[in-house]
Amino acid sequence: MTANGGPRPLLEVDEVSVRFGALMALTKVSLDIARGEIVAIIGPNGAGKTTLINVISGFYRPYEGHILFDGKDRTHLRPPDVAALGVARTFQNVALFKGMSVLDNIMTGRLLKMHGSFLLDALWWGPARRQELANREVVERLIDFLEIQAIRKTQAGKLPYGLQKRVELARALAAEPALLLLDEPMAGMNVEEKEDMCRFILDVNSEFGTTIALIEHDMGVVMDISHRVAVLDYGRKIADGTPDEVRKAQAVIDAYLGVAHE
């Protein structure tokens, strides 16, 4: 893996295949993500992008291949275990607790960092109190960071879509992840919302040093913010390189222009 002598990547996806019955959703896909990188995963609809995110975050089990996180094999972990390792994600269709306030939604992102006893929590005393205050401070920093102070106490379900996406990002960040997986963070947004989201993603990367893998359709966005782009088509990786390299790759042009597969 470290043939070039560089430091070991944060995430190594090694020849992973996923199949649903007879359908191969991913076929021997390999992808390394280095620490501090922003990697975009692109490809036409049905190319297997979300499947790749789902297999990394443990929602799907690979049919073959290995996934190494921080050098350790964790191919067969379930989602909560993956989260405990420091991987957080957002969803293509916003998945917030709609009846809860924005603040409470983001607090749920801290659950893995909380170790309470039922009695102390109920009394809100001693360590339980200190713990909640410490967690609240982390959450408040994120609220400040993502500029959502005005909606702190608003019910998540009442927010416009663009803001829900931002709250979801806040919840993922609350887990202080080493690797952040974003599934179409800008889908359905207008230009201004997209620009804001781009800025937040870049700031997360530079301020917290978070490694980010994102799926995105807007090519302008992808080329602007990512260090590296991986292209999937029909469940296979057809290109992997800097935005410029990928833009020029013939296989990518063919995939996007829909050249017939013989």
Add this chain to the structure above:
Amino acid sequence: MTATLGAQADTFPKLVRANAETLPRKTAIREKDLGIWQAYTWRDYWEQSRLIALGLASLGFARGDKTAVVGDNRPRLYWAVCATQALGGIPVPLYQDSIEKELAYIVDHAEARFAIVEDQEQVDKLLHLRAQCPRLEFIVYDNARGLRAYSEPNLMSLEELLERGRKFEQNHANYVEDEVAKGRADDTAIICYTSGTTGTPKGAMLSHHGLIVTARNSAAAEGLDASEEILSYLPMAWVGDHVFSYAQSVITGFAANCPESAATVLHDLKEIGPTYFFAPPRIWETILTNVLLRLDDCAWPKRKLVHFFLDLAQGMERRRLAGQPVSLLPRLLYPLGRALVYGPLRDNLGMRRVRRAYTAGEAIGPEIFVFFRALGINVKQLYGMTEASVFVTIQRDGDVRLDSVGTAIPGVEIRISGTGEVQFRGAGVFQGYYKNAEATRDAVHDGWLSSGDAGFLDASGHLKIIDRAKDLSRLSTGTIFPPKFIENKLKFSPYVKEAVCVGQDRPFVTALINIDLAAVGNWAERRGIAYTSYTDLSQKPEVYALIHDEVTRVNASLRDDEVLRGATLRRFLILHKELDPDDEEITRTRKVRRGYIAQKYADLIEALYSDRTHVQVEAKVTYEDGRSGTIRADVTIRDVE
């Protein structure tokens, strides 16, 4: 305590230092950060200002240098103002939402060497304009978010500046104290660039002496003391914020509170519960519109109850303002209304503790004024100008009237010129426009400052403002036509956000109207009217019918007036886009730029005076980042009987 506090101190840094000694533990300023109100005492205030000053000194700050201050209201930016003054420099606050071109003009004109700004947004603008403004050397930012990767020279965080300051202090122990001691009362304390409804901005230079005397006189006249709490939410670049949040706070020792963000102001208002509150008419309008909208969504028994008591209180307040007696029944019912409606509503608006509230900047719609006074909120009008360190007149408690802006504050004299223009003089009058002697000569004659407003003094010394002197005109029929007066009547409607009336040398009055997207959008949704955009909504026949009713209402009230009977509106149209400061149609303080609009919308105005009922328009819009685009629309024109 108020009177003696720093009595010998003749500049703001001296006053702040005196506060740090006499009121070391009194809260001077608060900021809501991470969801919690963080308080800083007067000792902190001085210590932080001193450190910033040391940091600036380490960069070679010389007396007379200028610091551009750009950002939302933040304690550190107020300290930057104090630090600059401490070194004998002049702070130049700028509007934080200005586009780069506007910033560039002022930074260049003011010859600012230093800039202390809030965040990346401002840093980006300033870095870009530094190329054209070679005098701008150092840029210091408060919030480092997104800026870690920047490697431009002479760009640093406030922490780095403070660190430099601490090092500098080791070799220059009394540097700041010595510099403060050199300060003189007639030094320029600040240059406030007026937003300028006409042409390029002008920098009004205000002296320490002028600001101190004005702040002290106004505080004494209104009985302000160190226990006041205010919300500092209006742009720092506006002279009003400088006087309320800085000058008066330093003079009396009261606490200024900086909201968490621009979007949370109304919420923070509730948490702070200010005792002293200032808002321009548009904010009062927004609050009133919100109340009325929420009321519309209530169940009908509640709605009826609230309307009954609001009508009752407004009826009483109108009689009181007109000096008429109030009959017994309403007086008996008022306490019940206070328990059921007025008290809870005030509490909900965050105005339960307000002892004095002010409105100024533009005439306020009488209906808005009466609404808030009827709730028991002591809203008063004041009249002021940047060039006068704000205060010229204030309405006194117990002597509030609808049609006047009050009487002169102590130390200010008012006279009316031969052409009907209001002129005044006093300690607060500015030192002149920076590098613009010609404009200064036009504004000041023998120490009397021309306000540009037409008005008159009544027998009891109350000043009444009719309109801008240059706006007041006549129709071709000879009838007096006060555009702003009619526009304000239109704007009382929650559905009308902005209005521009035309009529000079024309046979009748017409209006270009901006609908309020929130209010009309809500109204449309409840009636199941679908719309896609502002432009689309503005041209709906239903919306035209709605606005038509509002225009008819305004006409009815104009007909009641002896003088203005002939100035009723005959035709109107609803503009397809919002008037926007980015398009230079209104100023940053939301004053209509009549001349520019007359030019830009000449086609529409011609159509208003023809028999056409539709106009095709194509308008250029400028976005906040300076890019531009076009909007196409088919604008309808309506006749009013």
